[in-house]
Amino acid sequence: MLNGKVLVAQGGGPTAVINQSMVGAVLESRKFPHISKVYGAMHGVEGIMNEDFIDLTQETTNNLELVAKTPSSALLSTRIKPDAKYCAELFKVMKAHDIRYFFYIGGNDSSETLRLLNENAAIANYDFRAVHIPKTIDNDLVENDHTPGYGSAARFVASAFIGANLDNRAMNGVYIGVVMGRHSGFLTAASSIAQKYPGDGPHLIYMPERAFDIDQFVKDVDEVHTRLGRCVIAISEGIVDKDGQPILKALKGELQADEHGNVQLSDNSALGDMLADVIKQKLNIGRVRADTFGYLQRSFMGCVSDVDAREAREVGEKAAQYAMWNDADGSITIKRTGYYSVDFEFVPLERIAGKTRYMPDNFINSTGNGVTDNFKFYLRPLLGAGFQDAHYLRACYAPKLLK
Amino acid sequence: MLNGKVLVAQGGGPTAVINQSMVGAVLESRKFPHISKVYGAMHGVEGIMNEDFIDLTQETTNNLELVAKTPSSALLSTRIKPDAKYCAELFKVMKAHDIRYFFYIGGNDSSETLRLLNENAAIANYDFRAVHIPKTIDNDLVENDHTPGYGSAARFVASAFIGANLDNRAMNGVYIGVVMGRHSGFLTAASSIAQKYPGDGPHLIYMPERAFDIDQFVKDVDEVHTRLGRCVIAISEGIVDKDGQPILKALKGELQADEHGNVQLSDNSALGDMLADVIKQKLNIGRVRADTFGYLQRSFMGCVSDVDAREAREVGEKAAQYAMWNDADGSITIKRTGYYSVDFEFVPLERIAGKTRYMPDNFINSTGNGVTDNFKFYLRPLLGAGFQDAHYLRACYAPKLLK
Numbered sequence: 093m094l095n096g097k098v099l100v101a102q103g104g105g106p107t108a109v110i111n112q113s114m115v116g117a118v119l120e121s122r123k124f125p126h127i128s129k130v131y132g133a134m135h136g137v138e139g140i141m142n143e144d145f146i147d148l149t150q151e152t153t154n155n156l157e158l159v160a161k162t163p164s165s166a167l168l169s170t171r172i173k174p175d176a177k178y179c180a181e182l183f184k185v186m187k188a189h190d191i192r193y194f195f196y197i198g199g200n201d202s203s204e205t206l207r208l209l210n211e212n213a214a215i216a217n218y219d220f221r222a223v224h225i226p227k228t229i230d231n232d233l234v235e236n237d238h239t240p241g242y243g244s245a246a247r248f249v250a251s252a253f254i255g256a257n258l259d260n261r262a263m264n265g266v267y268i269g270v271v272m273g274r275h276s277g278f279l280t281a282a283s284s285i286a287q288k289y290p291g292d293g294p295h296l297i298y299m300p301e302r303a304f305d306i307d308q309f310v311k312d313v314d315e316v317h318t319r320l321g322r323c324v325i326a327i328s329e330g331i332v333d334k335d336g337q338p339i340l341k342a343l344k345g346e347l348q349a350d351e352h353g354n355v356q357l358s359d360n361s362a363l364g365d366m367l368a369d370v371i372k373q374k375l376n377i378g379r380v381r382a383d384t385f386g387y388l389q390r391s392f393m394g395c396v397s398d399v400d401a402r403e404a405r406e407v408g409e410k411a412a413q414y415a416m417w418n419d420a421d422g423s424i425t426i427k428r429t430g431y432y433s434v435d436f437e438f439v440p441l442e443r444i445a446g447k448t449r450y451m452p453d454n455f456i457n458s459t460g461n462g463v464t465d466n467f468k469f470y471l472r473p474l475l476g477a478g479f480q481d482a483h484y485l486r487a488c489y490a491p492k493l494l495k
Numbered sequence: 496m497l498n499g500k501v502l503v504a505q506g507g508g509p510t511a512v513i514n515q516s517m518v519g520a521v522l523e524s525r526k527f528p529h530i531s532k533v534y535g536a537m538h539g540v541e542g543i544m545n546e547d548f549i550d551l552t553q554e555t556t557n558n559l560e561l562v563a564k565t566p567s568s569a570l571l572s573t574r575i576k577p578d579a580k581y582c583a584e585l586f587k588v589m590k591a592h593d594i595r596y597f598f599y600i601g602g603n604d605s606s607e608t609l610r611l612l613n614e615n616a617a618i619a620n621y622d623f624r625a626v627h628i629p630k631t632i633d634n635d636l637v638e639n640d641h642t643p644g645y646g647s648a649a650r651f652v653a654s655a656f657i658g659a660n661l662d663n664r665a666m667n668g669v670y671i672g673v674v675m676g677r678h679s680g681f682l683t684a685a686s687s688i689a690q691k692y693p694g695d696g697p698h699l700i701y702m703p704e705r706a707f708d709i710d711q712f713v714k715d716v717d718e719v720h721t722r723l724g725r726c727v728i729a730i731s732e733g734i735v736d737k738d739g740q741p742i743l744k745a746l747k748g749e750l751q752a753d754e755h756g757n758v759q760l761s762d763n764s765a766l767g768d769m770l771a772d773v774i775k776q777k778l779n780i781g782r783v784r785a786d787t788f789g790y791l792q793r794s795f796m797g798c799v800s801d802v803d804a805r806e807a808r809e810v811g812e813k814a815a816q817y818a819m820w821n822d823a824d825g826s827i828t829i830k831r832t833g834y835y836s837v838d839f840e841f842v843p844l845e846r847i848a849g850k851t852r853y854m855p856d857n858f859i860n861s862t863g864n865g866v867t868d869n870f871k872f873y874l875r876p877l878l879g880a881g882f883q884d885a886h887y888l889r890a891c892y893a894p895k896l897l898k
Contacts, residue, residue: 106665131893143895151890158886164661166888171666188896255794258567262509263574267790360771361764361787368763384764386786387670391658394798394883480797483561485569487554490534492546493591 093416094219095126096192100148101133101140103198103205104171105229106164107241108248108396109404110197113225114167115160116408117195118148124416131191136170136198137205140182145189160405164391173201176208183212186220195411197225200233203423204445210421221415224423224441225407229390231278234447235439237428238278240407243400243474245272245389246282249326250475252385253286254482257293257324265379266313266323266371269294270364272389274330277301277451279389282471283326284463288481293324300330301451302460304339309367310374312461317377329363329384340366361386397476399432407436414438432473496819497622498529499595503551504536504543506601506608507574508632509567510644511651511799512807513600516628517570518563519811520598521551527819534594539573539601540608543585548592563808566647567794568600576604579611586615589623598814600628603636606826607848613824624818627826627844628810632793634681637850638842640831641681643810646803646877648675648792649685652729653878655788656689657885660696660727668782669716669726669774672697673767675792677733680704680854682792685874686729687866691884696727703733704854705863707742712770713777715864720780732766732787742766746773764789800879802835810839817841835876 098121100114114132121130130148133139146167148156159166174182186194186209194209196202206222213220226233229245249271260267271280277299284297295316298304316323331339343366364382371380407424414420422438429435455467501524503517517535524533533551536542549570551559562569577585589597589612597612599605609625616623629636632648652674663670674683680702687700698719701707719726734742746769767785774783810827817823825841832838858870 102665106662129893132888132890143893143898145893146888146890147893148888148890151888155886155889159888161883162661162885162887163658165665169665185897189893251796251798252791254796255566256790258565258796259509259790259794262505262568262572360768360785362768365763365765381790382763383789383791384787385791387659387662387784388655388786388788388791391662393654393657393661393885395654480564482565482796483558484565485535485549485551485554485562486558487535487549487551490532490546490548490550490592494588495546 093124093126093419094192094221096128096190098127098130098193098195099133099145099186099191100130100167100195101136101197102165102167102169103136103196103202104169105390106169107227107229107390108163108244108392109240109401110164110227111162111166112160112401112404113197113227113240113408115156116405117225117412118156119153120409120412121193122149131189132167135168137172137174137178137182138170140185143185163393174205174208179205179208180212183209183216187216187218192219193221193223193415195223195225197227199228200444200446200448203441206421207441207445221419222421223411223415224444225411226424227404229279230273230276232276232449233444234449235423235425235443236449237426237434238474239426240400240404242278243397243476244395245279246471247397247475247479248389248392248395249279249282249385250285251395253283253294253324253326257286258482260293260322260324263379264322265381266317266325266377268325268327268364268367268382270327270329270361270382270384272385273300273328275300275448275450277328280326280328281451281455281463281467284468285471285475289484291320294326295320295323296461297326297463298328298331298461299451299456300328300332301456303334304331305333306339306342306370310370313371314375317375327367339363343367343370397474399474399476403434410436496527496529496822497595497624499531499593501530501533501596501598502536502548502589502594503533503570503598504539504600505568505570505572506539506599506605507572508793509572510630510632510793511566511647511795512643512804513567513630514565514569515563515804515807516600516630516643516811518559519808520628520815521559522556523812523815524596525552534592535570538571540575540577540581540585541573543588546588566796577608577611582608582611583615586612586619590619590621595622596624596626596818598626598628600630602631603847603849603851606844609824610844610848624822625824626814626818627847628814629827630807632682633676633679635679635852636847637852638826638828638846639852640829640837641877642829643803643807645681646800646879647798648682649874650800650878650882651792651795651798652682652685652788653688654798656686656697656727656729660689661885663696663725663727666782667725668784669720669728669780671728671730671767671770671785673730673732673764673785673787675788676703676731678703678851678853680731683729683731684854684858684866684870687871688874688878692887694723697729698723698726699728699864700866701730701734701864702854702859703731703735704859706737707734708736709742709745709773713773716774717778720778730770743769746770800877802877802879806837813839
């Protein structure tokens with residue numbers, strides 16, 4: 093064990109349970125007598141650069157527990173991805189503050205930052221432990237069965253599509269829901285939990301792991317709408333065509349309306365709106381609606397999976413334990429050990445950094461527009477307890493008297 | 496009391512608790528021995544026209560209770576607004592099926608339909624009771640303190656803005672959330688519940704009750720962003736300028752990008768995206784995001800106010816009681832009798848039909864870009880129990896050593 097300070101920081105997009113991990117690492121670190129202080133860096137690496145540290149040894153346990161239940165990074169976040177030079181500066185600050193343990197809660201960019209910090213520590217012959225605590229709603233970290241943040245975001249997406257299916261069933265027409273996930277379809281696939289009764293949507297699910305073809309999409313929607321008189325579609329914001337090009341680019345060619353437009357290619361709702369326009373124009377369906385779920389997915393208050401919350405807490409706590417008791421750097425990973433049980437494993441940072449995990453083939457159906465039961469079996473426990481599903485009337489029809 | 500059948504139907508946009516009202520009316524009606532059957536019309540007035548009735552006397556009480564907890568119209572819905580001729584046809588079907596009580600769950604259009612049906616019944620000298628059961632997430636029915644459906648939708652909007660404020664606080668920049676409500680700002684105003692700690696958003700709230708001015712909007716955002724380094728905005732989809740013109744129309748002139756475009760004026764996310772573009776262009780702020788909450792607001796599974804659910808059940812039950820025991824037509828209304836208690840009043844259909852309720856002046860601040868404490872006092876009980884709020888770290892800053 094190293095005498096000195098602990099520093100905790102959060103990076104990248106927030107999740108509903110990211111503060112559980114922070115509080116897990118803080119409370120566990122506060123137990124060790126050789127730790128003089130536990131600091132939190134405000135706004136991630138930016139806070140380190142500016143020495144914006146708050147002293148978490150002077151925060152009450154009760155308030156930490158309340159913060160743990162609050163979504164979105166309590167230490168605030170940053171989108172900066174530090175290069176080698178930036179990391180050298182970060183290291184100088186950490187050394188000046190006698191920081192010996194650094195716990196960084198983030199995606200795979202964060203693990204690369206930690207790797208670079210370790211290089212600086214080795215050159216300076218400074219005893220230092222850097223530990224990566226995983227978080228991402230996209231569920232795209234390798235070496236993990238799943239990542240903290242995914243279960244709660246998946247619960248949001250599943251709840252949204254249960255509602256969207258019911259709404260579409262009542263009103264008819266076509267509904268498109270655009271879901272986050274730049275490279276992996278895990279979050280979009282969570283929409284499949286809404287499929288309960290025969291005929292329930294989402295009837296079509298498009299994930300970035302399969303090339304998206306606009307003509308095939310129109311055919312798919314036509315088939316479902318002809319059969320059921322309605323269609324619910326879940327689509328990932330990250331869908332690309334067979335050449336890896338974003339679909340929005342191709343759509344701009346398809347839609348006359350946009351030939352002279354200057355529509356932004358990301359960070360807005362254009363993809364959903366344009367796909368809705370394609371359906372309206374090509375299939376002549378009057379009621380076509382698109383919702384882009386946006387930031388609601390990662391920060392909505394009160395949509396938390398208890399399984400996700402407890403695992404997020406545990407990876408924070410385990411990070412402190414591995415660092416203190418084993419004097420080791422690395423990343424905490426979640427391994428599934430049963431249905432449903434997990435354990436944690438400490439893996440070298442190099443095995444996580446810069447890699448992306450995709451949905452395995454056996455989670456995606458053969459036509460590339462839906463998921464398999466394997467995926468639903470995988471997902472269900474991650475949604476947590478108290479997850480409600482829909483119930484339909486089952487009363488028989490009354491005889492007609494006039495027709 | 497009249498011997499014969501009861502018919503229940505649902506119209507207009509679904510809510511999270513609309514099935515509570517249906518089940519309330521059905522279960523109460525099933526208790527009366529002079530009622531031979533309780534029918535449900537599928538897809539509202541369309542189902543009546545086609546004699547698509549399901550026999551709800553043949554549905555289990557247990558399943559009805561589960562359906563009551565399921566959002567979105569279980570009897571399915573319709574957007575048809577019947578005229579006098581359509582209502583004459585509806586009446587013929589009802590008469591053929593010996594329907595003596597008709598409970599229609601809907602907004603103020605529904606009460607107009609009921610009024611027309613009553614006229615037909617009077618001409619035919621047919622004993623008939625038509626009762627309107629209120630529902631609308633917009634909260635825009637006159638004669639009501641609030642309407643079933645509003646509390647749960649408000650809970651969704653409040654939860655979304657608690658998250659949006661936390662997300663924006665962590666990431667900075669400008670966030671715009673576009674909320675449903677064509678004519679009344681009640682639902683948009685629910686975002687104000689996210690204002691807990693000093694500096695919390697939404698910092699600006701725009702409701703249709705006040706004319707929206709794009710230049711003033713840009714000034715408002717600039718002031719907040721300069722002061723706090725971030726800005727969260729709640730905006731109603733129904734905002735109009737001082738001449739009553741939709742803002743999207745004015746924005747098309749403002750934004751060069753759209754001069755040749757053919758962007759749809761409603762039912763998509765263009766308003767939020769365009770306002771975001773205005774902020775980017777005029778204030779040169781890099782990170783500007785807009786989410787249009789869309790259909791999630793009215794059908795999301797698992798975001799229900801218990802107060803809203805219980806009142807929705809009660810208005811259904813009271814509808815049956817008023818009709819049966821008082822042999823009267825009318826609309827059930829909710830009156831606030833204390834903080835917080837309500838009672839129900841039966842009012843003539845004419846007092847509801849075709850009228851829209853707006854937010855009272857003392858709910859809106861003097862600059863027209865926020866709400867008053869009066870509004871928060873009005874709203875809070877409607878959100879129900881177990882509503883969570885955010886908690887921040889309050890630890891002190893550590894001393895800087897390098898700077």
